[in-house]
Amino acid sequence: VSDDIRNLLRALAEQVNAQLPSALQRLGGPERLREAMAYTLLAPGKRLRPALVMLAAQAAGGEHSAARSAAVAVEMVHTYSLIHDDLPAMDDDDLRRGRPTCHRQFDEATAILAGDALLTGAFQILAEDYPPKTASLCCLELARGAGSGGMVGGQADDLAWERQRGPGAPATVADLEQVHSRKTGALFRACVRLGAIVVQGEQTGDSLSRSLSALDRFGRFFGLAFQITDDLLDVEGDAESIGKGVRKDAARGKLTYPGLIGADQSRKKAGEAIQTAMQAARELGMNGEPLVALAGYLLERRQ
Ligand code: IPE
Ligand code: IPE
Ligand code: MG
Ligand code: MG
Ligand code: MG
Numbered sequence: 001v002s003d004d005i006r007n008l009l010r011a012l013a014e015q016v017n018a019q020l021p022s023a024l025q026r027l028g029g030p031e032r033l034r035e036a037m038a039y040t041l042l043a044p045g046k047r048l049r050p051a052l053v054m055l056a057a058q059a060a061g062g063e064h065s066a067a068r069s070a071a072v073a074v075e076m077v078h079t080y081s082l083i084h085d086d087l088p089a090m091d092d093d094d095l096r097r098g099r100p101t102c103h104r105q106f107d108e109a110t111a112i113l114a115g116d117a118l119l120t121g122a123f124q125i126l127a128e129d130y131p132p133k134t135a136s137l138c139c140l141e142l143a144r145g146a147g148s149g150g151m152v153g154g155q156a157d158d159l160a161w162e163r164q165r166g167p168g169a170p171a172t173v174a175d176l177e178q179v180h181s182r183k184t185g186a187l188f189r190a191c192v193r194l195g196a197i198v199v200q201g202e203q204t205g206d207s208l209s210r211s212l213s214a215l216d217r218f219g220r221f222f223g224l225a226f227q228i229t230d231d232l233l234d235v236e237g238d239a240e241s242i243g244k245g246v247r248k249d250a251a252r253g254k255l256t257y258p259g260l261i262g263a264d265q266s267r268k269k270a271g272e273a274i275q276t277a278m279q280a281a282r283e284l285g286m287n288g289e290p291l292v293a294l295a296g297y298l299l300e301r302r303q
Contacts, residue, residue: 002300005293012054013047015064016071023072026128027121036106036114037121041079043097044243046303048226049074049191052219055291056195059284060211063199069129070138070194073122077146078187080118081155083111090159091252098243119146134201138194145190154183161255171255173269179255180227181220188223189216192291217280218291225273225298228266231256233302235263241303267299274298 024038050071057067086093086101087108093101103111126138144150157179161171192215200211233242234249235258249256257266274295281291 056192076122150186184227185223189219192219221277228270
C-alpha cells in the first residue's frame with residue numbers, strides 16, 4: 001500500500017510542479033520579488049495539499065486535471081504561510097524545504113512581500129481559470145480556510161500560547177486541538193472542498209452536499225493528524241530528511257502535542273484522527289480509496 005501511495009503522490013506532485021512556473025509567470029511583477037516567490041514556491045515541498053485537491057476531485061467523481069488550478073492556488077497560499085511562519089517575528093527559522101528560508105536568502109521585507117504576492121496571486125489564478133460561479137465558490141472556500149477564522153487565526157493562537165507559556169497558562173488538549181485545527185486543519189479542509197467544487201461546478205444539491213460533508217470531515221481530521229505528526233517530527237525527526245530545523249518547538253515554548261501529552265499519547269491521538277479521516281473517506285466509495293490510503297500513510301511519514 002505504501003509504495004502505491006508514494007507513487008501516486010509522486011505523480012500528482014509532478015503534475016502540480018509542471019504548472020507552478022507558468023502560474024508564477026502570469027502573476028508578473030518586478031524581478032527580485034518574483035525571484036523570492038519562485039525561490040520558496042519551486043523548492044522541493046511535498047505538494048501534499050495539491051494532491052488532496054486532486055484526489056478530492058476524483059472522490060467527487062471528476063478528473064485530476066479539473067483540479068489543477070485549484071491545486072496551484074492552494075500551494076501558493078500554503079507557501080506564503082511558510083514564508084511568513086519562518087519570519088523572525090514568528091518562528092524565526094533558518095531552513096525551509098532544504099534551503100535557507102526566504103528572508104535569509106533575500107531580506108525580511110522581500111520575504112513579507114513575496115508571501116503577500118503568493119497569497120493574492122492564488123485568488124487571481126482561481127478567478128482567471130474557472131467560470132465565474134465556480135471561481136467565486138473557490139475563492140470563498142480558500143478565503144475561509146486561510147483567513148482569520150482558519151489558518152491565520154490558528155497562527156495567531158499559536159503565537160499567543162507561545163507568549164503565555166509558563167505557570168498561569170495551563171493548556172488543555174482541547175486548547176491544542178483548537179490551535180491545530182485552525183492553523184493546519186482549516187486549509188486541508190479547504191483543499192478537499194475545493195476538489196469537490198471544481199468538479200461539481202455550478203451544481204448544488206444533494207450529491208454535492210453529501211460528498212462535501214464527508215470530504216469536510218476527512219480534511220479536518222487529516223489536517224489535525226498532519227500537524228500532530230509535524231510536532232512529532234520536530235522532536236523525533238532529522239533536519240536532513242524534513243528539510244527544516246528540528247527541536248525548535250520546545251525551545252520556543254510552543255504548545256504542541258508531544259510537549260503537552262508526550263510522544264506516545266501524541267501518536268495515539270494522531271492514530272485516532274487518522275481513523276476518523278479514513279472512515280469519512282470510505283463514505284465516498286471506490287473513488288475515495290486513494291484518500292483512505294493517504295491517511296494511512298500519515299503515521300509512517302518521516303518527512
Ligand atoms: C509544513 O507543511 C507546515 C505545516 C502545516 C506543518 P508541509 O510539511 O506540508 O510542508 P512542505 O510543503 O512539504 O514544505
Ligand atoms: C505551521 O506550523 C503552520 C502554518 C500555518 C504554516 P509550524 O510552525 O509547526 O510549521 P513548521 O514546522 O515551521 O513547518
Ligand atoms: Mg509556526
Ligand atoms: Mg514554524
Ligand atoms: Mg512544526
